[in-house]
Amino acid sequence: MNAVNYGNGVPGSQGSSRLSAPTRRERLRTSTLTEIKDEARRLLVTGGPDAISLRAIAREMGMTAPAIYRYFDSLDALVEALAGDLYIELSEVVSAAKHDAGDDPVAQIMAMARAFREWSVAHPAEFALILGSPLPGIVAFQESCDDEHHPGVEFGRPFMETINALWLREQYPTPPRSMMEERLAAHLEPLRAGHGEEVPIEVAWAFLSGWSRLYGLVSMEVFHHLRWAVSDPGALFEMELHSFVGQFTGQSDKS
Template sequence: MSDTSHRRERQRERTLTEIKDFARAQLVASGPASISLRAIARDMGMTAAALYRYVPALDALVIELCTDLHNEVRIACEAARDADPDTDPVRQLLVMARELRRWALAHRPEATLIFGPPLPGVEQFHQQCEDLQCAGAQFGQIFVQPMLELWQAGRLPAVPHVDLDRLAGALPAHGELPIEVTAVFLTSWTRLYGILAAELFGQLSWAATDTEPLFEAELASFAAQIPATATPASRRNS
């Protein structure tokens, strides 16, 4: 690639970043439904036709923004994990879960966009975007990996009342991940997400002004079920 091509590509990336920055500013100011290509073009001093050379449609811009936000929250959780000297998988999970909550509450509009329902007219593109799917998978993987380490060490507890064979049949794309790990991840994430979403979207404001104790109670419940050492019942990979 020539120097001229490199410069053009760098300029294109800078412009696309600026477009996404304006979109995020709109999101923060007025919510996901406020994102407007026409308004972004106006604020950037561009024509709508010029903007479409960088972003073909609103749904493409929203997907790009969702991808960036998934990466941002993953990096924040990884940084919190890496800053903690305790490398025990359970400790890592708790640290990352707390950082996830901190990030979500500090970035409510952004968290609403990626953890709430997809915007009308955009939802059908979520499953089709490889970059977004990859970013979502990478975010999930940082929580899956410590659980896999617990399973390998014989410390991952069984999930009661879950039919593993039926679950495996419903998840044909779960790949090489042991179904026991998948079960613990999905059930744990469902409970954690439920509390976080209720707090994020104000669904518990009628009952409590501080829902952090509920979040911490869920973390404590998760940690309490994990043995400190391997147990015969939980050893699955021997």
């Protein structure tokens, strides 16, 4: 973390923070960028991903189409920026759920999984943009997930840290390490780029296995692909969630 410079302590000194304060032009640009992304999200919610266009946003904001290109040089760049904001929002929801769950890692996992589902069901258009069929801007966003500060990595970090904490507390059942080393280890480079080379392969497997199961159910619920089977997808999600955490505790009745 960078240190904050509060000045030299001399009375009347303004310190370097005053020099780094944003100018009026910079504040206006930041405000306009936020307004553009807010309008893009509104179009997403009301019309789906295909409704987002720079021309439509410019029209709604009273800008000329060429003017908006001073802020985003392409639609893909705007979609990528919006995706980052949505992942940050989702990360904050998940992290808050983890904090409120107390110190028990199993309770934290269940709280985070439930928070993820609740946000996704409440925001189906946003879910579709960042976790559905990817638009070109989303493809670029996903392909850049090799930085620990990437919003997508930040979203996954609370889950990874908690599953790792469980492993350190008591090694839970996993496939044999030799099997995972042979079949999985060589393919974990993208995950390790964001979460660190030191992630045990058992933790990586548990993380990916759990994400596949829980994301799969949430995705089917959001896109209404479970209506043929269950009247309450939440009940099925809870069963699967209890089954998942059962591998850490040896039981599946954790509430």
